[in-house]
Amino acid sequence: MIYFDNSATTKVAPQVLETYSKVSKQIWGNPSSLHALGEKAFGLLEQARSQIAELMGVEQDEIFFTSGGTEGDNWVVKGTAIEKRMHGKHIITSSVEHPAVLNSMAQLEKLGFEVTYLPVDENGRVSAADLEGAIRSDTILVSIMAVNNEIGAIQPIDEIAAVLRAYPKIHFHIDAVQGIGKGIQQMIMNERVDFVTFSGHKFHAPRGIGFMFKRRGRKLAPLMSGGGQEKNLRSGTENLPAIAAMAKSLRLLLEEEEKKVQKQFEIKKFIYDYVTKFPKVTMFSQMTADFAPHILCFTIDGVRGETIVHAFEEHEIYISTTSACSSKKHVVSGTLNAMNIPDKIATSAIRISLDEHNSLAEAREFVGVFEQLYHQFEKINS
Incomplete structure (x- = not known):
């Protein structure tokens, strides 16, 4: 089996699963x-937070x-809107965000907020100049993803941050779900x-757990009210086994990060160089520094994306259409649509997404199957 769908979810690492099991059984x-058992659990919770x-x-x-990412995005977008609604009701985001952001924005629009959706260029990237031109006196939030989950475009976070330094009261949020462990942490944590x-679950931790960085001094309204956990900002009994497991997973992910990123880049380049030879x-993804090392999105023109996915599945190679969140809904890629790609091409889009465990041997097997399927589809469509 070859698993090339890591942007959808990753396999839980064995060491991480051990931590989850140990904490579940012992703490x-x-x-x-x-009581003492509670204090022991609290100590581990804060140890994971510290790590x-x-x-x-x-x-x-x-x-x-x-x-996870969906809750985190909802919390920042809606929490900012609630907290800062007396100061303004204008928000800026991009037209290629994850549905967790876009649907939160749509919900706020129904409540009287105004949202500016920045356009993207042919590579799926926004312009810092466009963002600066969209800022108003009542702007309260800018929310831009770090890495596009469909084509892997890296947004110009540093350029946007430079613009926003002149507007210190505007909250700046980054959805970094696809960016962790990909060699761009310095940019993400600007x-x-x-x-x-x-x-x-995007970096080998269990599903149903995530974390958010909130800069000290920034105010955010809670969405989860209750017992006052997480400094009264996110109530609910903490999922301690998953939190401890996630802390371990993050440590493992960031060990030799540069080496892991280079390996993913080389595999991506091998596949890119091979498939782009076919007419x-x-x-849609590129091999430049403006694209993440692990995502490759392309089409076989005239063949629907789901058809390609199932054809590879018969060879036990697992890829996806663009976004896993939307793939079963049979909708056109939001990113490709925003890039003005015609629907007849966008419906053919597939995505390969790698992690540090994939190999060049798997890539060689993939391109062999790709060539076989390409010629099969060519005969059918001729």
Whole structure:
């Protein structure tokens, strides 16, 4: 089996699963309880928070635990809107964000907020100049993803941060779900960025756990009310086994990060160089520094994306159409649509997404199957 769908989810690492199991069996107390078992659980909770903060280069009290990227994005977008609604109701985002952001924006629009959706260029990237031109006196939030989950485009976060330094009251949020462990942490954690959201299952932690960076001093309304956990900002009994497992997974991910990123880049380049030789291939991802090392999106023109996915599946090679969140809904890629790619081409889009465990041997097997399928589709469509 070859698994090339890591942007959808990753396999839980064995060492991480061991941590999850150990904590579940040995430290089952509620971190909010006053007795010794509760204190032991609370100690482990804060140890995990401290470890994540150190790995991210931030302070311990700037890390908050969530259920994943979707909750984190919803929290920042809606929490900012609630907290800052008396100061303005204008928000800026891009036209290629994850549905967790775009659908949150749509919900806020129904409540009277105004949203500016920045256009993207032919590579799926926004312009810092366009963003600056969209800023108004009532702008309260800018939310831009770090890495596009469909084509792998890296947004100009540093350029946007430079613009926003002149507007210190505007919250700046980064959805970094696809960016962790990909060699761009310094950009993601730019000193002007106020909020960053992450999802554990994208880096070999269990599903249903994530974390958010909230810069000290920035205010955010809670969406989860209850017992007052996470400094009264995110109530609910903490998922301690998953939190401890995620902390371990993040440490493992960032070990020899540069070497792992280079390996993914080489595999991506091998596949890129091979498939772009075929005349009916349209490539949307590039091999430049403006694209992440692990995502490759392209089409075999005239063949629907789901058809290609199932054809590879028969060879036990697992890829996806563009976004896993939208693939079963049979909708055209939002990113390709924003890039003005015609629907007849966009419906053919597939995505390969790598991680540090993939190999060149797998890539060689993939291109062999690709060539076989390409010629089969060519005969059918001729």
